[in-house]
Amino acid sequence: MKALIVGSGGREHALAWAFRRSSMVDGLWAAPGNPGIADLAECVDLDTTQSDLVASWATEQGIDLVVVGPEAPLVAGLVDACEARGVAAFGPRAAAARLEGSKAWMKEVLDRAGVPTARYAAFSTGDEEAAFGFLDTLPGLYVVKTDGLAAGKGVVVTESLAEARDAVRSYLSGEAFGEAGTSLVIEEGLSGPELSLLVLTDGERAIPLAPAQDFKRIGDGDAGPNTGGMGAYSPVPIVGDDIVGEVMTRAVEPTLATLRDLDAPYRGVLYAGLMLTAEGPKILEYNVRFGDPEAQVVIPRLASDLAAHCLEVASGRLETPPAWRPEACVTVVMASEGYPVQPRTGDPIEGVDDARALGDDVLIFHAGTQREGDKLVTAGGRVLNVTATGGSLAAARARAYEAVNCISWPGMQFRTDIAGAATGERA
Numbered sequence: 001m002k003a004l005i006v007g008s009g010g011r012e013h014a015l016a017w018a019f020r021r022s023s024m025v026d027g028l029w030a031a032p033g034n035p036g037i038a039d040l041a042e043c044v045d046l047d048t049t050q051s052d053l054v055a056s057w058a059t060e061q062g063i064d065l066v067v068v069g070p071e072a073p074l075v076a077g078l079v080d081a082c083e084a085r086g087v088a089a090f091g092p093r094a095a096a097a098r099l100e101g102s103k104a105w106m107k108e109v110l111d112r113a114g115v116p117t118a119r120y121a122a123f124s125t126g127d128e129e130a131a132f133g134f135l136d137t138l139p140g141l142y143v144v145k146t147d148g149l150a151a152g153k154g155v156v157v158t159e160s161l162a163e164a165r166d167a168v169r170s171y172l173s174g175e176a177f178g179e180a181g182t183s184l185v186i187e188e189g190l191s192g193p194e195l196s197l198l199v200l201t202d203g204e205r206a207i208p209l210a211p212a213q214d215f216k217r218i219g220d221g222d223a224g225p226n227t228g229g230m231g232a233y234s235p236v237p238i239v240g241d242d243i244v245g246e247v248m249t250r251a252v253e254p255t256l257a258t259l260r261d262l263d264a265p266y267r268g269v270l271y272a273g274l275m276l277t278a279e280g281p282k283i284l285e286y287n288v289r290f291g292d293p294e295a296q297v298v299i300p301r302l303a304s305d306l307a308a309h310c311l312e313v314a315s316g317r318l319e320t321p322p323a324w325r326p327e328a329c330v331t332v333v334m335a336s337e338g339y340p341v342q343p344r345t346g347d348p349i350e351g352v353d354d355a356r357a358l359g360d361d362v363l364i365f366h367a368g369t370q371r372e373g374d375k376l377v378t379a380g381g382r383v384l385n386v387t388a389t390g391g392s393l394a395a396a397r398a399r400a401y402e403a404v405n406c407i408s409w410p411g412m413q414f415r416t417d418i419a420g421a422a423t424g425e426r427a
């Protein structure tokens with residue numbers, strides 16, 4: 001089949017890597033792609049915010065399957081536009097992608113489905129006093145989230161009531177995140193280890209992929225502001241089949257049933273972001289796509305054909321359970337100076353070839369890079385996802401950091417504690 005991958009980050013590079021290895025795929029395109037993806041697929045410079053444009057390009061090109069990586073085109077209706085032209089597409093239609101497009105709607109769906117989640121209330125511009133009043137009812141850890149999309153950065157988690165009130169003020173005024181913040185959700189803070197569970201679903205049948213853990217904060221020991229994700233690992237030793245089973249029966253399946261009732265059946269990969277609290281797993285959020293960087297550690301562990309799974313999902317016939325390699329996988333995100341506030345771009349990146357030369361167990365996924373002549377330079381906040389597999393998490397982690405140490409650019413940032421607690425090497 002001919003496949004088109006939509007997106008330009010490390011997640012899409014991992015998708016392209018898996019599709020390139022599939023015996024079913026004999027033509028691979030990416031829009032817009034990136035310099036790493038360009039080694040695997042033909043990159044096409046399409047404006048992916050224009051659903052009709054992408055869908056008509058796919059039709060003219062004879063694409064059999066469009067795989068949508070990021071949330072924005074899903075929320076904008078790219079899958080609907082492809083399906084309207086008879087092109088199969090992997091990902092939810094806009095009606096179901098709203099799960100990520102509006103956190104307030106997601107919380108309503110969770111409540112309606114009876115899924116365990118943090119207590120919350122939603123507010124919009126003009127409701128400032130009511131929002132402050134709700135903050136006063138919370139026990140001491142405050143969470144303020146933009147209703148709309150904010151690239152993983154619209155969440156403040158704080159023990160300071162003053163900081164929470166400041167966030168409410170700056171969100172509702174539009175100053176912090178524009179339109180995305182003029183509606184917001186306030187939640188009680190939960191605590192416990194976090195878990196990302198990606199679930200393939202055709203709307204009826206749902207099959208979990210291997211669990212992963214993500215590191216959201218910029219700094220070691222979870223210091224500093226939230227980011228899109230600074231690293232990940234899979235498997236997660238503290239998460240057995242019992243927890244996965246509980247998440248499927250108490251959260252994912254009731255959610256899918258509720259979405260069907262709401263006439264918004266969900267097809268694609270559903271990302272359940274969970275906190276394993278003392279009272280059991282609770283849903284922090286759903287995303288409507290593969291996690292980034294979770295995909296970069298889950299996809300390399302897959303022994304079965306990802307393209308075949310995606311095609312089954314997109315055609316509404318999910319049948320084949322995924323098969324797994326026994327290896328563990330760790331990815332370390334290398335980010336540019338200033339990320340997540342104001343990433344600097346244009347710094348020359350050295351050492352990627354040396355890192356790749358370590359062996360086939362090392363994969364360097366490009367996230368924010370650009371070619372300038374024969375040089376590779378930084379072009380975004382998250383720049384590279386340095387990924388390694390190994391016979392154990394400790395081996396994968398050691399190998400990933402060995403590869404990280406080959407790479408450099410001025411001002412680069414990365415966490416040194418990815419998978420450290422899971423391997424007992426770091427607190």
Ligand code: AMP
Pocket residue numbers: 118143145152155157187188189190191194216226273284285
């Ligand atoms: P979200 O985009 O909703 O996943 O939030 C981003 C991150 O903020 C999560 O991965 C958590 O680390 C944190 N977070 C979100 N909601 C809560 C909550 N109710 N309690 C504690 N931390 C939270």
Ligand code: GLY
Pocket residue numbers: 152214228229287290291292293294
């Ligand atoms: N890693 C978090 C996300 O993909 O949203």
